[in-house]
Amino acid sequence: xxxxxxxxxxxxxxxxxxxxxxxxxxxxxxxxxxxxxxxxxxxxxxxxxxxxxxxxxxxxxxxxxxxxxxxxxxxxxxxxxxxxxxxxxxxxxxxxxxxxxxxxxxxxxxxx
Numbered sequence: 050x051x052x053x054x055x056x057x058x059x060x061x062x063x064x065x066x067x068x069x070x071x072x073x074x075x076x077x078x079x080x081x082x083x084x085x086x087x088x089x090x091x092x093x094x095x096x097x098x099x100x101x102x103x104x105x106x107x108x109x110x111x112x113x114x115x116x117x118x119x120x121x122x123x124x125x126x127x128x129x130x131x132x133x134x135x136x137x138x139x140x141x142x143x144x145x146x147x148x149x150x151x152x153x154x155x156x157x158x159x160x161x
Contacts, residue, residue, distance in 0.1 A: 061111045094123035101130060102137035 068075030104112030
């Protein structure tokens with residue numbers, strides 16, 4: 050069996066190369082991304098924690114890696130990082146469960 054994996058850690062380091070095949074759009078993405086992640090109403094630390102939570106909710110290993118490092122760089126500690134992940138988990142659970150209302154309404158219409 051091959052040691053090749055679909056997801057490769059070194060791909061994250063090559064993310065900047067997305068402009069190779071489409072310079073204009075890749076550059077626009079990075080301009081937008083960098084503007085969003087700059088200090089604003091939210092600090093860079095807060096934005097890194099949000100990104101870490103989203104990375105977990107979306108299950109992106111590249112983003113989890115990148116934003117774990119970003120959180121540490123911006124001064125977030127382990128407890129804050131795990132709490133952010135728990136917020137994402139609670140949101141994902143709630144989002145899943147709120148759709149059960151549709152199912153319950155259908156069941157009640159058909160059985161009651």
